Amino acid sequence: MKARHLMLSLAVAASALAASADINIVLSNPADTRVNITSVPIAEYAKGRNAVQTVVNDSLDIRGRGSFKTPDFNAVNFLSIGDGRETFYTAPGDKVTVSISSTEPLQLRLSGTPLIDGMQEIEDWLTPVVERYKAVVNDSTLSEARKEEKITGIMAAYDKVLTDFITANPSTPTAAYAVTAIQDEETTVQMFKLLSGGALTSIVYPLAERSNRSAESRLEAEARQKALESGDAPAPDFILPSLDGKQVALSSFRGKWVILDFWGSWCIWCIKGFPALKEAYAKYDGKVEVIGIDCGDSEDAWKTAVAKYKLPWVHLYNAASDNSVDKVYGVQGFPTKMIVSPEGKIVDITTGEDPAFFDRLEKFVNQ
Structure with a gap:
């Protein structure tokens, strides 16, 4: 009562x-x-x-x-x-x-409003899915592998709620909002194509357009990265400015193992990974070159960070553009480290801070 x-x-x-x-x-x-x-x-x-x-x-x-x-x-x-x-x-x-x-x-x-009422309806449907997600994340009895498996299934259920709504209501203002909430990139692109009528004039349609562009870009990046990490494709050559303003080409390092480190001063995990990268740089002195490729910083912020963290390797500035090096290489997250063989081919791509990266590096260098 x-x-x-x-x-x-x-x-x-x-x-x-x-x-x-x-x-x-x-x-x-x-x-x-x-x-x-x-x-x-x-x-x-x-x-x-x-x-x-x-x-x-x-x-x-x-x-x-x-x-x-x-x-x-x-x-x-x-x-x-x-x-x-x-x-x-x-x-x-x-x-x-x-x-x-x-x-x-x-x-x-x-x-x-019709948009807000529809959003509330979707949230009501999603609430039990979100609660399942929280329960799995907080379950200390699950192994990481089992937890990841369960989360994958939950995210599929989450997206199904949204796709079911869009499929049944493609011309409603809320359908445009639902597109922005989808987690899977391929599904985002598919559902965006279904929008019609009132969804196209919804005040949140620009956000749906942004989600679609982002999903398309990520899918393209995944395809580029998959082609590069096959071990058969040569690493795309590039020329970028160094700290002293000189133009440096990747091809000038041919004959050495090279680590391309895509990073930014704003990236916490990039910074946390510097000590291990410094150890590897010292361990393989003369055999492995590290090239730090800054992403998302101003030039001043980039130079300040290199000095602050005392990073001894080569540093290049990658200005944002449609053809920036991180986009050419299909970088999807930071940090991303790539191992390039002396022959100029990419043999390993690691996104995120993973200690196993250095185990793989050792095997490549000592093979």
Whole structure:
């Protein structure tokens, strides 16, 4: 009875607020609660975080109920209460109700527009899948291999909820949102092609386009990397500037084993891997050359990081572009290390920080 009374109270309060405000907050907790909303234009956000120039921040101390003005642009809204976060999307003038039943942990329901109602419906379907995922991640009795196997199955179930929705509702605004939530790249591309009607005019369609472009790029990168790691293909030659401004070509290192280390100063795991890489560099002095290829940094940040971490090997600056070296090599994550044979062929590609990389390096060098 208490739960039913609570939901009824929230519904009545939401109904009373809907006529007078744009984003209505309804709290079951009578205590003062700080609610923060940060809004950015979808058009800017869809181009990447670095493209965001317009940011609107608003905060309220709410007891029971309160309201925010809907931004005057198509917006991605990030609502936060304490450590809890929720994301939703609005067009100018949209009426949205956020009914919050708990703040720690944050538990809420969104309603008010066809897009948001559809998103809430999908979230309800996904909740049991997410709970299964959490249970597996936190299960200390499972081996890593078994855990990975279970997670793979859970992610397939997660994507099936989304693909079923899109297949049944391809012309709804929420179908565009569902595309952005799919985890598998091939599925993302397939489902994006199904969008039609209202999905194409949905305020979140630019985000679906971004997800599709990203998925296509990743699939292309996977294909390039798979071709390169066969051991038969030569490592694509490149010329990049070094710390002193000289142009350095990969082909100039022919005759030596070479480690290509794709990294960035912003990458924590790249930095954590430096001590082991330094050990290998010293161990194989004269036999193995390391070429650090910086990605995603400004030139100043790159040079500062090389000096800060005292990295003794060759360093090259890889400026972002459509034909940057990391894209040519199909790099999908950082750090990525590639072993190039003295004949100039790639014999190993490792993404992430993996100690076994150095075991494989030893076998290649000593073969």
